[in-house]
Amino acid sequence: MHSALLAIDLFFVIEKLVLIVGIVTMSLVIAMYETYAERKVAAFIQDRRGPNRAGPFGLLQPLADGLKLFMKEEIIPNTSNRFLFILGPCLAMLAAMMTSAVIPWGGKLNVMGREVNLQIADINIGILYVFGVVSMGVYGIMIGGWASNNKFSLMAALRGASQVISYELPMGLSLIALLMLTGSLKMSEIVAQQIDSWWNVVYQPLGFFIFLVCAFAECNRTPFDLPEAENELNFGYHQEYSSMKLGFYLFAEYINMFISSVIMATLFFGGYDIPFFNDAAHADWGNWLVALQAVSLLGKVALFIFLFMWVRWTIPRFRYDQLMNLGWKGLIPLSLINMIVTAAIVLLKANHWKF
């Protein structure tokens, strides 16, 4: 009775459910192995071996870490609010997972005569949705820091929130310049344009650089990891957290890193476009081509994740006033100039290069 009442296409629901479960699982597994990769990369840069005891090459290390976090004693301090204390890490995790909904992971699969788009939701406002969810991520930090009832946590949470808000501005401004070129907010459309011509990074090198710096700041990664500056703030906003709730905060950071790498690859590096390869000419490969495209996207993402780690283990942390100066006095004017120059060129081109 209900399906007739609500008029829902059952296959559609199943398709989307499978996609959501698949993408969430993939994000979690990749984030898990990011922790392993981070330790290996750090070890390589510092001329050490890194984790090598659990399993071959230490490959089971993330599982061991997860098990350790789950088995630890869970301490909830006498907080001003128990519910908010638990809500904090949940929100951080939720916001981190939700962003992946609008990302096109590949072309159209052909499953039993049905065209399955490798994208959970191809909405009109794709990239703005990402922004909306990212701005929700602040609440995980703020609520957790406040509910800890600890002044160091609160200070760290406020720092983190103001950092994220400050760096959202140049990020948005650099995106505006990109959107002037694409003329669409749809993620699938942005990728399709890049498949046909050059990647956006060719047209927007400065925009990409600003976006990259802001992505580092949004993920609270070194050199912008001031919310976790342990020499000033003990341990940061998650000081009172223990067990898996702490794990959620740390894990959310790795998921954020993965998702922001995906977004950078999608917006500036052609998304699932396979470099030096004419995708359209090999449409007869069918599902294999789609699989190759997804692998190509994940390859680009892996490079970005490596970049994140490389920077973390190379560059020291900023001081807080330096961070704010860079954001407000460095990146915002730079992205404004980028936006105006791009707008002028787009206008000139529309006018056939006549003033």
Next chain:
Amino acid sequence: MDITQVLFYALSAMALGSAIMVVISRNPVHSVLWLIITFFAISGHYILMNAQFLGIVNLIVYAGAIMVLFLFVIMLMNLNAETEPQKNKWLKLAGVVAGGCLLLVLVAALKQAEVKGKIAMLGTGDIGLIRNLGKALFTDYVVPFEISSVLFLSAMVGAVVIGKK
């Protein structure tokens, strides 16, 4: 009842319920968090009306930025229910009278309005899509748009001037 109507009633209940919680919460931080839920419900209404751009901008600007600043201030002021100053009895009475008057005015105004002819188009209409909205803003309404942006700019300059003092 199709799915749009179900969503409409669920979102309305959510918006009204959380708006009431904003007012009756003892803790100001809880009030702010309820207000964020209200914004989410309102954004849901925008999306039901196919105004996706408005919905997401409502989230980014109000729930994502302005409410964060509210939270900043409230968290740093360390307001508690215990330290809240008790208001004068006559002040409370004056508040009730003023609120009642506002209710009367609103009811009287809404009674006259032609509500029946102005039911929002649910799930149809594409004026809220970003392309149409941008075209309308930059052709038909370009002067009001520019004036309001100058207003925003002056507000920003004012904030910087006050901040420098």
